[in-house]
Amino acid sequence: MLRKTLKVLALGAASLAAAGSAWAVPTPGGIDFQTPVTETAKKVHAFHSEVLWIITVIVAVVTALLIWVMVRYNKRANPVPKKFSHNTVIEIIWTVVPVLILVWIAKGSFPLLYEQDVAFNGEQVAEADVVDIKVYGNMWYWDYTYNQNTDKEFVVESRMLRKGDADRPLVETRGDLQQLSTDHPMVAPVGRYVRLKITARDVIHSWAMPQFTLKVDAVPGRLNQLWFKVDQPGIYYGQCSELCGKDHSNMPIELWVLPQAEYDAWLAAAQADPAKGGREYLDSLPRPGATTQVASAQ
Ligand SMILES: [Cu+2]
Numbered sequence: 036m037l038r039k040t041l042k043v044l045a046l047g048a049a050s051l052a053a054a055g056s057a058w059a060v061p062t063p064g065g066i067d068f069q070t071p072v073t074e075t076a077k078k079v080h081a082f083h084s085e086v087l088w089i090i091t092v093i094v095a096v097v098t099a100l101l102i103w104v105m106v107r108y109n110k111r112a113n114p115v116p117k118k119f120s121h122n123t124v125i126e127i128i129w130t131v132v133p134v135l136i137l138v139w140i141a142k143g144s145f146p147l148l149y150e151q152d153v154a155f156n157g158e159q160v161a162e163a164d165v166v167d168i169k170v171y172g173n174m175w176y177w178d179y180t181y182n183q184n185t186d187k188e189f190v191v192e193s194r195m196l197r198k199g200d201a202d203r204p205l206v207e208t209r210g211d212l213q214q215l216s217t218d219h220p221m222v223a224p225v226g227r228y229v230r231l232k233i234t235a236r237d238v239i240h241s242w243a244m245p246q247f248t249l250k251v252d253a254v255p256g257r258l259n260q261l262w263f264k265v266d267q268p269g270i271y272y273g274q275c276s277e278l279c280g281k282d283h284s285n286m287p288i289e290l291w292v293l294p295q296a297e298y299d300a301w302l303a304a305a306q307a308d309p310a311k312g313g314r315e316y317l318d319s320l321p322r323p324g325a326t327t328q329v330a331s332a333q
Contacts, residue, residue: 079248172240172253175282189309219312220289224298241277269324
């Protein structure tokens with residue numbers, strides 16, 4: 036039992052070491068966000084750190100003020116309190132300073148909201164250069180439509196891997212991750228503008244990808260949009276982030292970002308047999324983003 040536990044731990048450490056930053060996933064004991072991999076995500080992280088500093092200073096100042104009042108103006112230290120109830124100067128200061136802080140935060144926040152929401156941050160990109168993927172949330176899996184409204188349209192269904200499954204069981208030595216790996220991952224090309232059109236067939240789900248700092252609800256009868264451009268091949272993981280029912284925790288998002296040539300090859304393979312989702316082709320590739328194969332690390 037102990038030996039087995041140790042082996043699992045060693046394997047976990049080895050796969051983490053093999054993973055590198057581009058392959059970042061939630062790690063036991065981790066306290067920071069996952070490594071950002073898009074320009075937008077990097078800006079969101081920088082903005083988060085800036086707001087964290089602002090909050091820290093505010094908390095420190097308010098705490099110091101409270102302590103000062105408690106020590107200097109308690110009943111013993113200040114037995115006869117003054118009776119005034121207004122001070123115009125201080126009232127203007129404590130109104131204007133918080134307003135200025137909020138304006139400063141809004142100035143950093145609103146452009147980022149726009150950037151995440153409006154395709155390509157308002158940049159004009161030729162339609163031919165855009166990769167469109169339609170995303171459907173279902174109870175309880177995701178499916179991805181490629182080449183929508185063309186004669187090459189096909190749908191890949193993406194379900195969570197489980198240990199002991201008949202079709203494709205979860206195999207940790209292969210690099211599969213519990214609650215994150217899927218039978219047929221979503222695939223996108225590296226360095227290109229990818230536009231997701233997101234909706235749902237039954238209840239509200241939410242498509243979320245922490246390393247891209249993207250999250251949007253998948254709402255039946257409504258089309259939401261997200262976009263990203265990743266400059267690093269890799270496997271990125273997310274999860275349904277809107278409580279959608281009993282298997283809400285079992286609908287992960289696994290996204291392989293591949294170089295254009297490999298993406299094209301996967302597209303052809305998946306289109307030829309959508310039920311297999313190009314899985315064989317993906318299995319033939321070295322896992323993108325990993326410096327070494329996880330399987331060889333045991
Ligand atoms: Cu869901």
